[in-house]
Amino acid sequence: MSEIPSKMKAWIYDEYGDVNVLRLDEGVSVPEIKEHQVLVKVVAAALNPVDFKRRLGWLKATDSPLPTVPGCDVAGIVVKVGSQVKNLKEGDEVYGDINEKGLDKPKQFGSLAEYTAVEEKLLAIKPNNLDFQLAAGIPLAIETANEGLERAEFSAGKSILVLGGAGGVGSWVIQLAKHVYGASRIAATSSTSKLELLKSLGADLAIDYTKENLKELPEKFDVVYDAIGLGETGPNAVKEGGAVVGISGPLSPPGFIFILTADGAVLTKLNPFLESGKIKPLNDPKGPFPFSKVADAFSYLETGRATGKVVIYPIP
Template sequence: MKAVSYRAYGGPEALEYGELPDPRPGPDSVLVRVRAAAVNPVDWKAQAGYLAGMIDPVFPVIPGWDVSGVVVALGADTPEFQVGDEVMGYVREDFLSRGTFAEYVAAPVRTLARKPANLSFEEAAGLPLAGLTAFQSLKAARAGEGDTVLVHAAAGGVGSMAVQLARHLGARVIGTASERNHDYLRSLGAEPVTYGEGLNERVRAMAPGGVDVVLDLVGGVVKDSAEVTAEGARLVSITDPEVTGLGGRLLWVRPDVADLTALGHLAEQGVLSVEVARVLPLEKTAEAQRLSAEGHTRGKIVVTP
């Protein structure tokens, strides 16, 4: 099969495009013909070695954790799926090796759910990791109706999901973003606020009683954000261990079939949408990584075999 891989830690220049052996599904896995795979910041961070000691590589590594595609072969015990099923998944294992930037991936059934019928393969590929991160962050924060939720990096892949999910829960959402993304946040139901110097003062003006939930999706903001919280507020960060010292939760997103299935249902109901910013061919994965690392793209970057 055609795939993108790397044989040593490095940047986008370390990626190679070429032939690798087709994967074979284990007893509790299915073989998925990849139709689209989304790029996430964790892909190029893991590739650069930032997760060394947490998730170790088995070289050569095929990067990528997000996928949508079609089941083409079954493992020995996979009653959850049939050949021909359209699926999406956050296909993460406890080591780096068999990723989704390829024509095929052997995906454990614990990582997959059925693709929402109303989403394209490109949109569905952008849902699992970002959607699960937002969904599990809001659950960890016990966000609900009547809460005021402050979402940092609200226009990003995870942030835009968190805005939509929090609004669905009945929460008021204040989202930090650059000025150019304010109209986008308003379209999702958030009240935008510009990040940077003076942010706390702007948030206090919008929520004089303090915010009930803080979702840190960018890093380096939880300490300052704790100054604009109401009594009993809940803080969750996906990047900053300092949150635990403030009584909050550091969250590492997990593959979860029930959560991913729930996200799929919300997408089918029109509650949750996925914005796709760019679609590039698989052989241009290095360019896709560079675009992701620049951090200026709104929505998901997707590669297709």
């Protein structure tokens, strides 16, 4: 391993606001690691909606202090291990969501930097068939998709409707429901241009939300996974006794919202499905964005038109 410097390049903001508060700083201190953490040399990172919501100040009440280096998703190489680290070693290629509770005191120094400090339990060994930029887009979205399916008690033989099937989380919900959980029928919504993508991911029924009234669908489903916050739509489409789960509000009863708890063990459990090619990461074709263009990547994500994940690579 090459020597670890004391300073690094990182994207940072000192105040809440639009993309103009972001700046590239070449003199940020490399974070110190605690006993259960490893230091990761970041090779690729990915953006999530929570990153821009945090930058806008929406999470101010539970945020860590400013200044902030944003970023939750990381893929990189372990370059230093804490004294209580059991299973990871220097040189390991890893990936993960670095914030265990994304809305409760997320790390002040995130993944949009040359180095980041991460608890061992939040990381997994990178799938051997995926490069760093593909791996970087996986963790937060796949863990969110999986936790939502678990909380909705989804299981083999059940049907599911995915609202927002072409997004970062929705694209994983379709794939996990089909290939990991054994869904009997999968419907998903998107705009006209992404209907074929939904079918390629495993949807039996691709619904064009620009042409169909989603509140009056003729079919009912055992589970509705609302990945975009469509309020009353899910409860209108669920069978009696079924479950509606969402990741952003508002969501009408009987639906419920949950906040992801990140866990590297989930990634380890799903790695065989990734390595076999049964499930595949979906990164937006406009990417990857180079490290110098992080502000542009944020602007693009904030249009709401991204397909899959917006990835930053290489770093730096």
